[in-house]
Amino acid sequence: TRGPLIETSHLNHLIQYHKPDLRVVHAAFPSSQTVEHKKEEFLKRRITRAQFLSLNDIIDSHSPGDFELPDIETFTQQMKKIDVGINDFVVLYDDNYIGPARTWWTLKYFNIKNVYVLNGGYLKWLEEGLPLEEGEPHKVWHRDNSNYAFKENPCLLYTSPSPRDRQKSRMPSSA
Numbered sequence: 001t002r003g004p005l006i007e008t009s010h011l012n013h014l015i016q017y018h019k020p021d022l023r024v025v026h027a028a029f030p031s032s033q034t035v036e037h038k039k040e041e042f043l044k045r046r047i048t049r050a051q052f053l054s055l056n057d058i059i060d061s062h063s064p065g066d067f068e069l070p071d072i073e074t075f076t077q078q079m080k081k082i083d084v085g086i087n088d089f090v091v092l093y094d095d096n097y098i099g100p101a102r103t104w105w106t107l108k109y110f111n112i113k114n115v116y117v118l119n120g121g122y123l124k125w126l127e128e129g130l131p132l133e134e135g136e137p138h139k140v141w142h143r144d145n146s147n148y149a150f151k152e153n154p155c156l157l158y159t160s161p162s163p164r165d166r167q168k169s170r171m172p173s174s175a
Contacts (some may be wrong), residue, residue, distance in 0.1 A: 024050040027092040029099030032086040045132045051082035058150035085147035093118035
């Protein structure tokens, strides 16, 4: 079984040969840069076939905790916007690992099986001089709703060991 990383050369090969179920996603983590700034940079140059997704789009913004999971309806809506379906081959990248790693876990939680993080990220892609594109991303072609039949996997949630806190948190489990 394959690990969570994919090499730049492998992704480049999949792009060149137009793998139909390939979805490349710039999984932006809004750190010191705002989401708007990251989106501007994305529009200037990005990995070919990439769509933009902010980590803020796939968290529960009403939760008191940091970066908790969204409900399944919100998640589905965001995946439809970037045309990521349950059976797609998804590659996540950014200029750091926080956004892609957290997005990887979130997609796994909603039972997307083929999710990978680009080893070395966007910076390695640039260093190797691999293909880029600019401007608005290509139009996303939405498929029928069965492609977005996501299910939650509660085994990936953290359960507090404290009896008074014994509730499911919508945060990653270390297991």
